[in-house]
Amino acid sequence: MQQKLVYSVANPNSQYGGSASSTGGWGNPNSSTYAQDTYARITREMWADYQHRFYPYQQQYLSLAEGNQLLDEQLGRIGTNVQNAYGTAAQSREMMNQRYGINPGGMQQQSYQQNNAMAQALTTAQAKNATRENAEDRYFSAMEGNGHRAMSLNQVREGT
Incomplete structure (x- = not known):
């Protein structure tokens, strides 16, 4: 089985917070909810990334525009x-x-x-x-x- 290094939101070592592990903490790939759990985690990470990197600049831009x-x-x-x-x-x-x-x-x-x-x-x-x-x-x-x-x-x- 190929191992991937995946970052999760709960990882304190990743740039968004979260831990790296060989399984990535993504759950059981044989689970019936694996796909939706994976999608939910990716969405949370994307949201955390947006809030961390883009939202402050968006607020600054809007305050300057207003x-x-x-x-x-x-x-x-x-x-x-x-x-x-x-x-x-x-x-x-x-x-x-x-x-x-x-x-x-x-x-x-x-x-x-x-x-x-x-x-x-x-x-x-x-x-x-x-x-x-x-x-x-x-x-x-x-x-x-x-x-x-x-x-x-x-x-x-x-x-x-």
């Missing part, structure tokens, strides 16, 4: 990122003007600064609105049990 912590952090970064991007673009434009010897007058400079400020405000608003929409989608996806990645791939396929 809370506003990540959203608030991202919204705070958006303003800085947009401001840095527009500042870099303005600096590049000034350097280009200097290279070509262009010196915009007061009205031109004021017009550029006003247009730049409006574009920056619009970009910030659009980025924050998109972030809020994505956070809401992520929340609903988490509550439905769907992965956000799968939803995003479907949106890409549909072109939205």
Whole structure:
């Protein structure tokens, strides 16, 4: 008879708790309830594994999805990122003007600064609105049990 090393839930030496033995403690293979006992033990071990390894991460994921912590952090970064991007673009434009010897007058400079400020405000608003929409989608996806990645791939396929 071939011997197998099997871990049971009651094993203190296994990663899920339980003892290893040559028979595995699975009972008598000739018993009329051997199959259901084996299935029940495997199910208990799978449940113990889920509770031990996956459940804490699931709880952490759900608490992050339900809370506003990540959203608030991202919204705070958006303003800085947009401001840095527009500042870099303005600096590049000034350097280009200097290279070509262009010196915009007061009205031109004021017009550029006003247009730049409006574009920056619009970009910030659009980025924050998109972030809020994505956070809401992520929340609903988490509550439905769907992965956000799968939803995003479907949106890409549909072109939205």
